[in-house]
Amino acid sequence: MSHEPHPLDDPAADPFEIAAQAAADIARLTGVERHDIALTLGSGWGQAADLIGETIATLDATEVTGFSRPALEGHGGTLRSILTARGSHVLVIGARTHFYEGHGTRRVVHSVRTAAATGARTMVLTNGAGGIRQTWKPGQPVLISDHINLTGASPLEGATFVDLTDLYSTRLRDVARRVDASLDEGVYCQFRGPQYETPAEVQMAKIIGGHIVGMSTALEAIAARQAGMEILGMSLITNMAAGIQATPLSHAEVIEAGTAAAPRISALLAEIVGQL
Ligand code: 8IG
Secondary structure, eight states: OOOOOOGGGOTTSOHHHHHHHHHHHHHHHHOOSOOSEEEEOOTTOGGGHHHHSEEEEEEEGGGSTTOOGGGGTTSOOEEEEEEOTTSOEEEEEOOOOOGGGSSOHHHHTHHHHHHHHTTOOEEEEEEEEEEOSTTOOTTEEEEEEEEEEOSSOOSOOSSOOOOOTTOBOHHHHHHHHHHOTTOEEEEEEEOOOSSOOOHHHHHHHHHTTOOEEESSHHHHHHHHHHTTOEEEEEEEEEEEOBTTBSSOOOHHHHHHHHHHHHHHHHHHHHHHHHHO
């Protein structure tokens, strides 16, 4: 099957220029000149968009430069512009590209760079993930306090030395805990995937300081920091990581935990976004 060439696959292309074009597409198609907050919705978090505010426009991501169809298969693929009660413009990204799709980090972080180019200063990254902490239960949302990038990859190119201290903003985690004081937090380990970890890999992640295992957020957070955004990361623990629970992981179980938790965590996320 042949596809149109993807603009980000041209090594001579400037990914920030393509993100600027995408942001111009979004401004034109939504009629919203600038966005203030961007929100990427991962597994289980999808219903939050309906609760955040008034939807100004919904775009098919394929209408926006760089969000081409091949990168979107199975991922909904919409971008929504929402106006909150406080008057903030929120760009909701329902079109994540995962590193395991094999198209490289430029495509993985294009949505984040586009969000920054629309003007967003705050990036909220959500995901579904596995839990290492014994006390966590499937369906529980947790804050990301830091990450360990085990992908061996980076969205940064060349000698781009970006500081990652307080990557997952202490201030924004405090805002989230003002909405729900019971929110726990942990260190997110990004594996390449798409296979889930072996129990030995989960033990390794635990020993090196990880509490959450996932396949998406670390690379996106690095790009968001490079773009100067303040980041809030939240994981929905959809399953105990391999070997932490006695039974094998099943994708159906992951989906089921996400579906069951969706109304509660979506309301929580919408309330937090309303406070940002
Ligand atoms: I949902 O257990 C979900 N995503 N790496 N491990 C990794 N990613 C995940 C997991 C998990 N569950």
